[in-house]
Amino acid sequence: xxxxxxxxxxxxxxxxxxxxxxxxxxxxxxxxxxxxxxxxxxxxxxxxxxxxxxxxxxxxxxxxxxxxxxxxxxxxxxxxxxxxxxxxxxxxxxxxxxxxxxxxxxxxxxxxxxxxxxxxxxxxxxxxxxxxxxxxxxxxxxxxxxxxxxxxxxxxxxxxxxxxxxxxxxxxxxxxxxxxxxxxxxxxxxxxxxxxxxxxxxxxxxx
Amino acid sequence: xxxxxxxxxxxxxxxxxxxxxxxxxxxxxxxxxxxxxxxxxxxxxxxxxxxxxxxxxxxxxxxxxxxxxxxxxxxxxxxxxxxxxxxxxxxxxxxxxxxxxxxxxxxxxxxxxxxxxxxxxxxxxxxxxxxxxxxxxxxxxxxxxxxxxxxxxxxxxxxxxxxxxxxxxxxxxxxxxxxxxxxxxxxxxxxxxxxxxxxxxxxxxxx
Numbered sequence: 067x068x069x070x071x072x073x074x075x076x077x078x079x080x081x082x083x084x085x086x087x088x089x090x091x092x093x094x095x096x097x098x099x100x101x102x103x104x105x106x107x108x109x110x111x112x113x114x115x116x117x118x119x120x121x122x123x124x125x126x127x128x129x130x131x132x133x134x135x136x137x138x139x140x141x142x143x144x145x146x147x148x149x150x151x152x153x154x155x156x157x158x159x160x161x162x163x164x165x166x167x168x169x170x171x172x173x174x175x176x177x178x179x180x181x182x183x184x185x186x187x188x189x190x191x192x193x194x195x196x197x198x199x200x201x202x203x204x205x206x207x208x209x210x211x212x213x214x215x216x217x218x219x220x221x222x223x224x225x226x227x228x229x230x231x232x233x234x235x236x237x238x239x240x241x242x243x244x245x246x247x248x249x250x251x252x253x254x255x256x257x258x259x260x261x262x263x264x265x266x267x268x269x270x271x272x273x
Numbered sequence: 274x275x276x277x278x279x280x281x282x283x284x285x286x287x288x289x290x291x292x293x294x295x296x297x298x299x300x301x302x303x304x305x306x307x308x309x310x311x312x313x314x315x316x317x318x319x320x321x322x323x324x325x326x327x328x329x330x331x332x333x334x335x336x337x338x339x340x341x342x343x344x345x346x347x348x349x350x351x352x353x354x355x356x357x358x359x360x361x362x363x364x365x366x367x368x369x370x371x372x373x374x375x376x377x378x379x380x381x382x383x384x385x386x387x388x389x390x391x392x393x394x395x396x397x398x399x400x401x402x403x404x405x406x407x408x409x410x411x412x413x414x415x416x417x418x419x420x421x422x423x424x425x426x427x428x429x430x431x432x433x434x435x436x437x438x439x440x441x442x443x444x445x446x447x448x449x450x451x452x453x454x455x456x457x458x459x460x461x462x463x464x465x466x467x468x469x470x471x472x473x474x475x476x477x478x479x480x
Contacts, residue, residue: 185459188467192474211480221471229456230464242459249436249456252392252449257437260395264428267399 068256070096070157072179073164073247074172074227077187078217080198082233086187087166089240094247098156100165103129106144119149137167137174148175162247169223176226183250185243186227189217190234275463277303277364279386280371280454281379281434284394285424287405289440293394294373296447301454305363307372310336313351326356344374344381355382369454376430383433390457392450393434396424397441 077083091099103119105126114120121129126145130138138147148165156163167175172184189195195217199210224230229246233239250256284290298306310326312333321327328336333352337345345354355372363370374382379391396402402424406417431437436453440446457463 188464188471191471192478214480218472218475221468224468225461225465228461229459230461230467231459232464232467242455245452245455246459248449248452252436252438252453254432254435254437257395257439258432260437260439261428261431264395264398265425268425271399 068160068259070160070162071247071250071256072153072157072175072182073162073250074175074182074184075164075166075187075243076169076172076184076220076227077233078189078195078220079213080195080217081187081189082198082236082239083166083187085236086231086233086239086243087164089236090243090247091164093240094244096161097247098152098161098163100148100153100156100163102146102166103135103149104144104146106142106146136165136178137171139168139171162251169220169226173226183229183246184227185229185231185246186224187239188221188224188230188232190232192218194234275367275466277367277369278454278457278463279360279364279382279389280369280457281382281389281391282371282373282394282450283376283379283391283427283434284440285396285402285427286420287402287424288394288396289405289443289446290373290394292443293438293440293446293450294371296443297450297454298371300447301451303368304454305359305368305370307355307360307363307370309353309373310342310356311351311353313349313353343372343385344378346375346378369458376427376433380433390436390453391434392436392438392453393431394446395428395431395437395439397439399425401441 075083075087087099091097101115101117101119103121103126105121105123108120112118123145126147129135130147134149134151135147136150136153138145148167153163165175175182176184192214196210196214199213231239231242282290282294294306298304308322308324308326310328310333312328312330315327319325330352333354336342337354341356341358342354343357343360345352355374360370372382382389383391399421403417403421406420438446438449
């Protein structure tokens with residue numbers, strides 16, 4: 067068995083990456099989700115350890131000093147980080163892991179772990195993205211426009227990613243992401259062991 | 274739309290590559306099979322233009338002189354070649370193409386077209402391979418052992434391929450090969466166009 071593969075998934079708000087990832091994780095065996103460590107208050111419906119680990123700022127800063135984060139950022143006075151230990155453990159067990167980070171986080175992870183495979187989830191058009199963001203009904207027109215502008219600057223950086231998956235149709239996007247994960251598992255680098263395994267009996271083979 | 278991708282599939286006799294390819298081609302849209310040009314006599318059940326184009330040796334040698342073959346070989350006095358023109362046409366149309374060649378043919382194609390993606394179909398064990406070859410019931414014990422020896426020398430070269438797909442279970446092997454083809458279609462190099470397409474409306478976008 068070879069080591070697991072780390073995948074990064076990024077995409078603008080409204081690209082549907084959360085929904086896609088939920089489906090992919092439900093369908094794909096031997097694939098784990100990296101739970102982020104964050105310091106903001108828990109929101110309604112959120113569960114500790116599901117998508118986030120909630121800790122205090124003091125504890126976050128202590129872990130940061132110990133070099134425990136693969137990447138982190140500060141947003142509106144709170145910290146968001148990807149802890150190293152679970153990633154290491156998962157990959158060593160032979161399972162694959164998915165990290166959901168923004169384009170800056172992706173850049174940081176790539177610079178530390180060049181073997182990472184990164185995937186950008188692309189909305190089919192700005193028009194569709196705007197509709198999806200408006201459809202949530204939870205944000206002002208101004209906030210939506212702000213998100214759209216951020217999305218545009220992220221889309222411009224999609225070429226930094228190894229793969230681009232267009233989320234026009236959810237089922238297709240899920241299928242494409244699963245294909246990427248599966249195909250990485252068939253890569254030569256991960257399958258070397260099978261050559262030795264198949265040939266191990268050559269000497270004692272019943273000719 | 275970007276250009277199509279060329280795939281090479283190799284694997285020892287008894288690896289099940291013919292059955293896998295038939296299934297993959299039936300299920301995968303925008304994927305064509307490269308029909309080999311050969312000079313041996315047509316066998317019972319074979320149809321011109323299905324898996325092979327049957328031509329005379331004279332014609333083959335003329336085409337060879339014209340540089341029409343991406344790779345070819347001579348076996349028991351007959352010629353077997355992969356014609357260039359259909360590959361070129363297919364890839365330019367945006368469709369992908371699969372070539373089935375042996376490990377030497379794969380090496381020749383790779384040296385001419387470094388962007389080719391190559392896949393080795395691996396039997397799960399020598400024991401299973403022997404059973405599959407014996408199960409055909411059409412060959413002598415000696416011929417089977419000859420095929421096994423060739424298989425071993427081919428398996429030793431599996432590491433020259435980009436991907437290795439183990440054919441333990443036909444359904445899984447087919448699914449893995451389709452995943453490789455799909456994932457190649459999501460590669461950055463083939464998806465650059467979508468960045469421009471999504472961003473083309475930024476200027477005239479209804480903010």
